[in-house]
Amino acid sequence: MKKTYQSKKARQYRAARARNEARRRQGFRDWRRERNRSWQGVADSERKTLTVNRDNPDQTIVIPSKFKLLSEPDRVLGVLHDIETKGRKYGSVVLDMRSVVEFDLPAITSLSAIGYRTYRLYGENRLFGIRWPLDPDANALIKRSGFKNYSEGHEPNDTGSEANMMADRKRNIQPEYAQQLANIVDDYLHPGKRRGQNVLDDVVYTTVYELMKNTSLHASSTDNEESWWVAYSHDSKINQVEIVFIDCGMGIMESLNRKVSAGTIRRFVSGSNAKFLEDVFHGRVPSSTGIPGRGTGLPTLRETCVDEGLINNAVVVTNDVIANLNLDDYSLLDNVFSGTLVYFRVPAQHNGVTR
């Protein structure tokens, strides 16, 4: 026979426990009633996104109407920072994108990359609840971008060239992927023409290849390789393809700071991070490995853009610095981007020569 304690203390304990249990159940019933009321008249697909935030306004992040990394980097980085901190705290967030009218490829790709990483690290079931843009153009474009797939926590499978914008997440050094991307860019810029002998298609291949290598060798603080993201978009008005490459590793500045020689130069010669990154791109900082001949990747990216003019509008965002290579402008940011973002445009012609 089960022994029941009849002491005063035991009775008080059981009563308190019952009260707490009843209170918890009542709280759940209240929450469910409110949720069911809020669901009335809402489509089933929409209901799923609403369940993420529960009723916590702290979990909602409002995306500004002009969400452009190239023109307003601090604002976009602020949103990314919010996603990381709130994602870490709550495991899920709601992105209120209803007011979004304009956005650019780097902003939406970095949103995907940071969101995906945060989801992998802290997400419970899904990271994002999304309130899609009310503006029909922005709504259509953002849904076509593949961002929705990442927001639901699985890999994208729609990478068809039909889409105007595509984001892809990969790992390791993959020359085949770089070649595939170069072919896609060539098809966009020179539709219906024979592939292979274009002046510019191999520039995409080599630039992306080099960026993959940097991610693979330098981005991760652990033994695991960081994944990288590539997104592209074709601007048919001026017939240029814009490409964004992102890794969510430690960033160029942090990576160099860990190396003794480069860290010393930053502290005693360059001073600020912006000046230091300028020195790196101008080839004035010796290789972090100390081996002769190393450290050619970043200066060559600048040469490709500025000296050779093979790519345009190259912008690099890493840690607390944004660098516009064409303008030779290196500025400090208020918010920090934990990783490296490289943006550039590929023109259809180089010095008037198409192929």
Added chain:
Amino acid sequence: MKKTVNIATDFTRQPGLRTPEQTPGTSGLEFREHILKPILTEILAGHGTLTVDLSGTSGFPPSFLEEAFGGLVREFGYDTVSDVLELIGDASSQKWVDRAKRLMIRARGQAEEKRKYTPW
């Protein structure tokens, strides 16, 4: 003796990165050690030139060019290499020729710097 090497046909159409650990079989180090260096050594023993054709590939990551041609300069010296080595390419690969020449000049600077500060 005049020798010609076409990277696309004699080595790979998709040049890789710097070392075999990064890209086995297509790295700049392997190209230098297995193809360029034996021919160059043979030429330096007698007389002749080596022509390297950079056309026909998917493109050259800078680390491949640096390891292949910059490494050659560091090993044999800029003057020796530039006397016998000629880099050529078609219109679309002329940019790789220019880049490889720049990297060779940069490697010369590094080699001189190293010599200057080495006490023995």
